[in-house]
Amino acid sequence: MNSRFIVTPILCTGCRTCELACSFTHAKDGKVGRSRIYPLDGGFKDLYVPVVCLQCEDPACVKSCLVDAIYFNENTGAYEINTEICVRCMACVAACPFGCSLFDTQQNLVIKCDLCGGDPVCAHFCPTKALTYKPIAI
Amino acid sequence: MITVTINGKLARAKEGEMLLVVLRREKIDIPALCHHEAVEPYGACRLCMVEITKKEWDGWKNMVTSCLYPAADGLIIQTHTTDLIELRKTILDLYLARCPNTPEIQELAAQYGVNQTSYEQVADPNDCILCGLCTRICDRMGFSAISAVNRGHGREIAPPLKEAPPDCVGCLACALNCPTNYIKYTDIGHIREIWGRKFELLRDARTGQPTIAREFAEYLSKHRNIRQDYFEQNDESHRKETALGLGKIAIWSREVPQ
Numbered sequence: 001m002n003s004r005f006i007v008t009p010i011l012c013t014g015c016r017t018c019e020l021a022c023s024f025t026h027a028k029d030g031k032v033g034r035s036r037i038y039p040l041d042g043g044f045k046d047l048y049v050p051v052v053c054l055q056c057e058d059p060a061c062v063k064s065c066l067v068d069a070i071y072f073n074e075n076t077g078a079y080e081i082n083t084e085i086c087v088r089c090m091a092c093v094a095a096c097p098f099g100c101s102l103f104d105t106q107q108n109l110v111i112k113c114d115l116c117g118g119d120p121v122c123a124h125f126c127p128t129k130a131l132t133y134k135p136i137a138i
Numbered sequence: 139m140i141t142v143t144i145n146g147k148l149a150r151a152k153e154g155e156m157l158l159v160v161l162r163r164e165k166i167d168i169p170a171l172c173h174h175e176a177v178e179p180y181g182a183c184r185l186c187m188v189e190i191t192k193k194e195w196d197g198w199k200n201m202v203t204s205c206l207y208p209a210a211d212g213l214i215i216q217t218h219t220t221d222l223i224e225l226r227k228t229i230l231d232l233y234l235a236r237c238p239n240t241p242e243i244q245e246l247a248a249q250y251g252v253n254q255t256s257y258e259q260v261a262d263p264n265d266c267i268l269c270g271l272c273t274r275i276c277d278r279m280g281f282s283a284i285s286a287v288n289r290g291h292g293r294e295i296a297p298p299l300k301e302a303p304p305d306c307v308g309c310l311a312c313a314l315n316c317p318t319n320y321i322k323y324t325d326i327g328h329i330r331e332i333w334g335r336k337f338e339l340l341r342d343a344r345t346g347q348p349t350i351a352r353e354f355a356e357y358l359s360k361h362r363n364i365r366q367d368y369f370e371q372n373d374e375s376h377r378k379e380t381a382l383g384l385g386k387i388a389i390w391s392r393e394v395p396q
């Protein structure tokens with residue numbers, strides 16, 4: 001599974017469609033979920049950057065989790081949080097240097113991008129292709 | 139993969155995984171107070187009892203704690219027989235005698251039709267059901283700051299010598315996972331207090347908002363090799379900084395001739 005998010009900030013218009021797509025995809029019990037992706041101000045005029053978990057190698061979230069609740073899913077290429085194992089200590093939320101481990105106050109759960117099972121919905125919805133998910137040569 | 143029968147319906151399971159896990163996956167509503175996937179099963183609360191049998195057992199049946207009983211092929215499981223419901227009622231009745239004012243116990247008992255205990259109420263009601271989940275989680279985190287002390291009637295969960303626990307890092311894992319919310323803590327400004335010990339919460343450099351306890355961050359940076367300054371930003375600030383960093387790179391790479 002050598003696909004990766006390709007983020008091209010120059011193309012991002014800050015329309016937040018990816019955020020919506022994520023919220024709806026992770027809806028539960030009839031309520032939209034907290035988005036795992038954040039299109040944010042890139043610090044220059046009209047420049048936006050969709051910030052999302054990049055599924056690091058040797059990620060800080062995994063290192064910080066003392067109960068091994070975060071593991072690599074071989075089938076999808078995503079680091080996933082098993083919310084049944086998670087004890088909500090917030091270590092990973094504070095540790096991730098990209099801020100992509102999040103606390104969902106509505107569900108009382110720690111969450112992160114799970115690549116929607118290998119085919120992230122946000123990338124499909126990006127109208128400008130600022131965010132794509134493609135196989136890459138490593 | 140193996141096959142078990144739950145209340146007359148077939149279900150797939152992994153050999154050896156605990157029955158409670160299978161039941162939860164099959165969306166069977168079964169009370170279980172002392173169970174948590176982060177730690178080994180313990181069988182303390184006794185509420186997750188189910189009835190099991192097998193075809194070849196000649197009608198012989200057994201009641202077991204599902205959190206502690208490994209799934210095996212051909213197991214026939216009943217989760218809500220009259221006997222089991224009676225059993226859970228009795229247990230909840232006993233819990234109510236000990237924890238008459240505990241909302242979590244009251245609710246569960248009410249679900250089983252027990253609104254008041256039929257036993258004599260203990261003189262000093264207590265929210266703790268002594269299930270040991272907090273100590274098991276604390277052990278699993280690697281701190282072992284609290285433990286069960288004394289035996290019999292005087293048994294309770296406490297830090298060593300009932301003093302502010304030296305090994306506690308203020309992570310709150312015990313309090314947040316206690317099934318009866320017995321473990322109290324306060325977060326006031328940047329001071330967290332739990333088990334009679336005070337912790338300083340680190341501050342997000344941008345907003346001043348609290349992140350995690352300094353001792354917890356120090357432990358993680360020392361033992362898990364994570365830069366301590368990571369903990370001096372909350373997730374929102376981390377994201378903002380990431381966007382600014384990537385933004386800079388994007389502008390820079392556009393201006394550099396390719």
Ligand code: SF4
Nearest residue numbers: 065086087089090092
């Ligand atoms: S919040 Fe959950 S997933 Fe994150 S480090 Fe703590 S236990 Fe692990």
Ligand code: FES
Nearest residue numbers: 181183184186205
């Ligand atoms: S969950 Fe099985 S005994 Fe408590």
